[in-house]
Amino acid sequence: MDVAAIQRALLARGYDLGKSGADGDAGPRTIAAVTAFQRSAGLVADGIAGPKTQAALQKADISEWREAPEKPGWLVLAEGELGVREGAGAANNPRVVKLFADAGFSGIKQDSVAWCAAAVGAMLKRAGHAPSGSLAARSYESWGVGLKDPALGAIATKKRGNSSWQGHVGFVVGANSSQIFLLGGNQGDAWSVAAFPRKEFTSFRWPTDVPLPAPHKLPTTIAGARSGVSEA
Numbered sequence: 001m002d003v004a005a006i007q008r009a010l011l012a013r014g015y016d017l018g019k020s021g022a023d024g025d026a027g028p029r030t031i032a033a034v035t036a037f038q039r040s041a042g043l044v045a046d047g048i049a050g051p052k053t054q055a056a057l058q059k060a061d062i063s064e065w066r067e068a069p070e071k072p073g074w075l076v077l078a079e080g081e082l083g084v085r086e087g088a089g090a091a092n093n094p095r096v097v098k099l100f101a102d103a104g105f106s107g108i109k110q111d112s113v114a115w116c117a118a119a120v121g122a123m124l125k126r127a128g129h130a131p132s133g134s135l136a137a138r139s140y141e142s143w144g145v146g147l148k149d150p151a152l153g154a155i156a157t158k159k160r161g162n163s164s165w166q167g168h169v170g171f172v173v174g175a176n177s178s179q180i181f182l183l184g185g186n187q188g189d190a191w192s193v194a195a196f197p198r199k200e201f202t203s204f205r206w207p208t209d210v211p212l213p214a215p216h217k218l219p220t221t222i223a224g225a226r227s228g229v230s231e232a
Contacts, residue, residue: 001054003030008208009057009145010037022209059146072210073127075153075171078183085190086111099185103131116231119185120155120169129207138167140205147204150175151213156182158200160231168231172204174219181222188229195227
């Protein structure tokens with residue numbers, strides 16, 4: 001994490017960095033905030049954001065959640081994509097191809113390339129947040145701040161098959177004891193809401209520059225949600 005990322009993580013937890021905010025300058029307010037966070041996390045309170053402090057900043061505890069759960073902007077944008085499908089046969093849907101460009105991969109012109117991470121990256125970028133910078137779905141496992149539990153709009157990653165690296169990523173819109181409901185791209189070759197086994201999920205993440213969501217109940221079922229969809 002660079003200084004600005006550390007500052008964003010501190011701001012998300014409610015620490016006051018003054019008017020300058022996440023300016024990338026580790027001044028007195030930033031050092032004081034790091035020290036206060038270290039005390040709360042049971043770390044050596046030396047004001048230096050070393051590896052242990054950075055690791056703690058990338059995790060979230062329910063006691064740190066600050067803001068009421070409102071539908072985040074990236075999820076609103078993703079809802080507007082529902083129903084958009086890949087082009088038939090050799091055709092390429094320009095709306096799907098544009099996801100690659102908006103996510104930072106303008107060289108990809110075929111919608112046959114797996115695009116779940118491009119979909120997430122594009123929605124985050126359009127909403128003003130930095131994506132993972134990768135088209136690997138599981139790159140989001142180390143992006144942003146980790147949440148202990150799913151939250152509305154959280155970026156969720158899951159395993160795919162028995163592979164140690166293949167996966168899928170999308171936005172949480174519901175959850176129950178056995179399933180997580182994702183709004184995502186490349187779910188059955190389209191933007192859709194689909195249900196996946198909860199045991200397959202590997203992380204729930206949140207942007208470091210957005211206040212963490214307050215505890216809330218997610219819908220336990222989603223009308224019309226698909227199951228058994230292809231994520232490849």
